[in-house]
Amino acid sequence: MENILKVNKIEKYYGSRSSLTKAIDNLSFDVDKGEFVAIMGASGSGKTTLLNCISTIDHVTSGHIYVDGVDITKLKGNDLNKFRREELGFIFQDFNLLDTLTAYENIALALSIQGVKSEEIDKRVKRVAGELDIREILNKYPYQMSGGQKQRVASARAIITKPKLVLADEPTGALDSKSSRMLLERFNYLNEAMNATILMVTHDAFTASYASRVIFIKDGKIFKEIRKGRDSRKEFFDKIIDIVTLLGGDLNNAL
Amino acid sequence: MLYKLSLKNIKKSIKDYAIYFFTLILGVAIFYVFNALDSQTVMMDVSSSTEELIDLMMTMLSSVSVFVSFILGFLIIYASRFLMKRRNKEFGVYLTLGMSKRKISLILFFETLFIGILSLIVGLGAGVLLSQLMSLVVANMFEANLTKFAFVFSTSACIKTIIYFSIMYLLVMIFNTLSVSKCKLIDLLNGAKTSEEIKLKNPYLCIAIFIISVIVLGRAYYIVTHDFLTLQKVTDIIKPIIMGAVSTFFIFWSLSGLILRIAMSIKKFYYKGLNSFTLRQFSSKINTTVFSTTIICLMLFITICLLSSCLTVKNSMNANIRKLAPADAMFTANMNMDKYYEKYRKYGYNDSQIKNSHYTAKEMFELFNFDITSYFKDYIEINTYATKNLTMNHTLGSKLDSIKTQFPFLAYDTMESIMKISDYNKVAKFYGIKEYSLNDDEYIIVADFKSMVSIRNVALKNGETINLFGHTLKPKYDSCQDGFLEMSSQHINTGLILVPDNVVDEEYLVQNHLIGNYKTTNREEITEIENNINKMDKDVKANDYLFPSGSTKLAIREATTGLSAMVTFIGLYLGVIFLISSAAILGLKELSESSDNKERFRMLRKIGTDENMINKALFRQIAIFFMLPLILALIHSVFGIMFAVKILEVFGNDQLLPSIITTAIFIVIIYGGYFLITYYCSKNIIKE
Numbered sequence: 001m002e003n004i005l006k007v008n009k010i011e012k013y014y015g016s017r018s019s020l021t022k023a024i025d026n027l028s029f030d031v032d033k034g035e036f037v038a039i040m041g042a043s044g045s046g047k048t049t050l051l052n053c054i055s056t057i058d059h060v061t062s063g064h065i066y067v068d069g070v071d072i073t074k075l076k077g078n079d080l081n082k083f084r085r086e087e088l089g090f091i092f093q094d095f096n097l098l099d100t101l102t103a104y105e106n107i108a109l110a111l112s113i114q115g116v117k118s119e120e121i122d123k124r125v126k127r128v129a130g131e132l133d134i135r136e137i138l139n140k141y142p143y144q145m146s147g148g149q150k151q152r153v154a155s156a157r158a159i160i161t162k163p164k165l166v167l168a169d170e171p172t173g174a175l176d177s178k179s180s181r182m183l184l185e186r187f188n189y190l191n192e193a194m195n196a197t198i199l200m201v202t203h204d205a206f207t208a209s210y211a212s213r214v215i216f217i218k219d220g221k222i223f224k225e226i227r228k229g230r231d232s233r234k235e236f237f238d239k240i241i242d243i244v245t246l247l248g249g250d251l252n253n254a255l
Numbered sequence: 256m257l258y259k260l261s262l263k264n265i266k267k268s269i270k271d272y273a274i275y276f277f278t279l280i281l282g283v284a285i286f287y288v289f290n291a292l293d294s295q296t297v298m299m300d301v302s303s304s305t306e307e308l309i310d311l312m313m314t315m316l317s318s319v320s321v322f323v324s325f326i327l328g329f330l331i332i333y334a335s336r337f338l339m340k341r342r343n344k345e346f347g348v349y350l351t352l353g354m355s356k357r358k359i360s361l362i363l364f365f366e367t368l369f370i371g372i373l374s375l376i377v378g379l380g381a382g383v384l385l386s387q388l389m390s391l392v393v394a395n396m397f398e399a400n401l402t403k404f405a406f407v408f409s410t411s412a413c414i415k416t417i418i419y420f421s422i423m424y425l426l427v428m429i430f431n432t433l434s435v436s437k438c439k440l441i442d443l444l445n446g447a448k449t450s451e452e453i454k455l456k457n458p459y460l461c462i463a464i465f466i467i468s469v470i471v472l473g474r475a476y477y478i479v480t481h482d483f484l485t486l487q488k489v490t491d492i493i494k495p496i497i498m499g500a501v502s503t504f505f506i507f508w509s510l511s512g513l514i515l516r517i518a519m520s521i522k523k524f525y526y527k528g529l530n531s532f533t534l535r536q537f538s539s540k541i542n543t544t545v546f547s548t549t550i551i552c553l554m555l556f557i558t559i560c561l562l563s564s565c566l567t568v569k570n571s572m573n574a575n576i577r578k579l580a581p582a583d584a585m586f587t588a589n590m591n592m593d594k595y596y597e598k599y600r601k602y603g604y605n606d607s608q609i610k611n612s613h614y615t616a617k618e619m620f621e622l623f624n625f626d627i628t629s630y631f632k633d634y635i636e637i638n639t640y641a642t643k644n645l646t647m648n649h650t651l652g653s654k655l656d657s658i659k660t661q662f663p664f665l666a667y668d669t670m671e672s673i674m675k676i677s678d679y680n681k682v683a684k685f686y687g688i689k690e691y692s693l694n695d696d697e698y699i700i701v702a703d704f705k706s707m708v709s710i711r712n713v714a715l716k717n718g719e720t721i722n723l724f725g726h727t728l729k730p731k732y733d734s735c736q737d738g739f740l741e742m743s744s745q746h747i748n749t750g751l752i753l754v755p756d757n758v759v760d761e762e763y764l765v766q767n768h769l770i771g772n773y774k775t776t777n778r779e780e781i782t783e784i785e786n787n788i789n790k791m792d793k794d795v796k797a798n799d800y801l802f803p804s805g806s807t808k809l810a811i812r813e814a815t816t817g818l819s820a821m822v823t824f825i826g827l828y829l830g831v832i833f834l835i836s837s838a839a840i841l842g843l844k845e846l847s848e849s850s851d852n853k854e855r856f857r858m859l860r861k862i863g864t865d866e867n868m869i870n871k872a873l874f875r876q877i878a879i880f881f882m883l884p885l886i887l888a889l890i891h892s893v894f895g896i897m898f899a900v901k902i903l904e905v906f907g908n909d910q911l912l913p914s915i916i917t918t919a920i921f922i923v924i925i926y927g928g929y930f931l932i933t934y935y936c937s938k939n940i941i942k943e
Contacts, residue, residue, distance in 0.1 A: 055861075113528060
């Protein structure tokens with residue numbers, strides 16, 4: 001299997017020398033092409049920091065992150081922006097849609113900043129809207145949509161550029177359970193039918209159970225890793241719950 | 256504690272609202288500079304007649320100051336309310352923590368106090384410095400040599416500035432207190448969250464309203480430029496002004512709906528880079544800012560017209576003096592007044608004055624034992640003639656009736672001034688203007704008063720002949736020729752009929768003119784000579800003999816200088832205040848938008864937008880907001896200036912272009928300056 005993401009011994013420190021906080025402590029893992037990986041951990045475990053480092057929003061203190069063979073810790077300035085808009089797709093907990101733009105325009109923006117021609121934009125927006133089942137709301141503004149719709153629009157925006165890697169930060173955090181299920185089913189569809197590689201950060205076992213692999217992080221280190229394999233989603237969910245119980249602490253509370 | 260909180264708030268916001276402080280300082284400085292004008296050294300050292308004009312000017316500037324303080328007061332209250340709105344959440348937090356409304360008012364009070372004191376001190380300092388710079392302008396205006404530099408400070412202007420601005424700040428405090436006492440906690444805390452609904456206006460309605468507005472605006476333009484003559488009363492101008500203002504509002508209203516629609520239909524443009532984002536930003540705001548855009552547009556329009564026409568008047572006046580008052584002095588004696596005894600009695604001349612009116616100007620001076628010619632380097636003497644048989648009724652000939660219906664109020668019975676061609680050429684040679692020649696059966700009309708020229712040209716084009724002392728003369732040219740006899744600061748020659756020498760009957764001599772240049776060029780000596788001449792008028796002899804009336808270059812210049820200074824300063828004062836007010840409102844609005852948009856720009860960055868792309872979008876967004884009112888104001892101004900040119904016709908408009916250029920420079924510097932400051936501050940705000 002081809003490696004899309006290779007995280008190699010990264011560390012991230014916060015604070016001064018006297019009061020050092022290790023948010024990420026010598027952490028390594030790989031994500032293969034077409035994988036759907038969930039990263040779980042309690043708040044403060046370093047999972048958001050990890051995602052920020054991979055998404056180049058934050059910098060690592062040491063170590064390397066390779067996306068499709070390119071060391072992104074070495075990128076700077078506009079190269080970073082270029083990398084971000086061409087290789088990555090983002091889905092945020094709070095959607096991050098522009099409230100002044102319609103759904104269509106929000107999705108199109110990701111392409112237009114890449115300089116894609118308008119005819120091409122139209123074709124691709126319509127196609128991706130079909131895949132995420134948001135055709136009917138394309139001309140609506142974010143304030144006219146439900147949370148689930150917003151998140152599906154954000155997902156459409158994230159995958160329309162055909163990124164090598166889709167990063168999702170607590171995508172179901174602001175959604176009710178029904179919307180969450182709908183969104184995650186779409187994720188599965190994107191993952192299986194479109195072969196999209198997804199890396200999702202969550203503290204919700206139910207959300208994580210849709211992934212094909214779950215990496216548990218505690219205190220900036222990998223605590224455990226489990227694969228779904230041939231299990232059903234329900235069985236996988238039970239396994240996740242077991243580990244969450246093992247992890248203890250506030251992750252339980254988050255459930 | 257409260258005191259500390261307010262100080263901290265100011266420190267925190269001084270960077271974001273630099274433009275507000277900057278405007279306050281500028282306002283104070285300008286207020287001081289124009290109220291301190293009379294203390295300029297150059298102003299102290301002028302003749303008594305100019306002094307009167309300066310007094311008049313200062314009185315006018317004082318009343319203008321009241322008006323200016325209203326504008327600035329409005330600006331300050333608007334800005335502070337605007338800034339307060341942005342801090343709703345902060346006040347909400349204070350209230351939830353249990354702070355009383357009175358205490359919040361107190362915080363605001365301290366803040367206003369600090370800002371007020373700070374802006375007054377800095378503004379006055381800047382004003383005093385600017386005032387030194389202003390002395391150069393003043394010196395140039397009064398054509399004085401600024402040989403010695405003296406530092407000037409006007410205590411009265413300083414005190415006045417402090418009082419006026421204190422009142423403004425006091426009003427702000429009252430307003431702030433009122434709005435704090437009225438606010439509700441829930442609104443304060445949730446104010447920021449309730450997002451505005453974005454509605455696209457009905458495009459057909461927009462198009463209809465746009466077309467109607469353009470038609471109304473066009474009609475207003477037409478009235479002020481082409482239908483000029485229908486505007487008989489001052490109040491008539493109000494109608495096109497209201498038409499213009501209302502249509503301006505609706506043009507912006509409909510444009511706000513249309514621009515986005517049009518842009519959206521051009522897919523290639525709309526989905527290019529951040530264009531869709533920029534345009535959406537623009538249209539989401541213009542819905543709520545149509546009114547202020549209108550106000551700003553109108554203020555800019557007033558500024559442009561005011562500055563350019565005031566500068567035209569000033570420049571033209573100065574240029575005119577050089578051209579229209581080429582000799583040092585001209586004295587005119589009325590002759591043969593007894594021929595029109597009744598008329599002159601009616602004008603208030605006494606019997607003996609009328610009876611003794613058979614002396615030339617030079618002879619009259621001799622009669623008063625004043626040898627004027629001894630002061631002259633060179634001089635000429637010439638005559639003008641008039642007869643009841645040659646009035647405008649006659650010169651206009653067959654065209655009289657049609658002209659009369661168009662201009663019913665002209666005095667058609669006034670006798671025309673007639674000059675021998677040789678006399679006129681003497682004058683022309685002396686003045687250094689164009690000389691003319693005539694055949695025995697021809698006449699020429701020289702005139703430079705534009706509207707009169709156009710009336711006379713109708714008759715001349717028709718080849719109207721005149722009958723004079725038994726001779727029939729035909730016009731040599733089919734239009735009035737340029738020229739004048741009376742010296743003046745303006746083009747006021749309504750017409751002189753030049754005829755061949757042999758035609759003239761000496762019986763009809765009405766005025767004798769003595770035109771000369773002084774030996775001395777020293778201003779003080781000339782003033783002394785002229786003061787002595789002016790005294791003659793009060794001589795006992797003047798009861799029996801009518802002393803020649805004089806018009807001198809110096810007198811004309813002084814009168815004009817005062818007038819042009821007045822016009823220029825008032826124009827500059829109002830123009831600059833209007834300009835900074837409108838630019839400041841725009842700047843403030845844009846800056847606060849930028850802090851609202853911080854989150855949006857962060858999102859754009861997260862999805863990988865280049866920094867240059869973001870800056871370009873920001874630049875365009877601010878540029879659109881600054882340019883939109885300016886563009887319409889410029890279109891308004893084209894017609895406004897055309898109107899002003901007609902009103903100011905007597906001053907001549909050959910100086911229009913330099914004035915417009917100067918105005919443009921003013922606008923580019925001030926408005927452009929505000930634009931750039933806004934852009935750079937916004938860039939800072941949206942930076943991570």
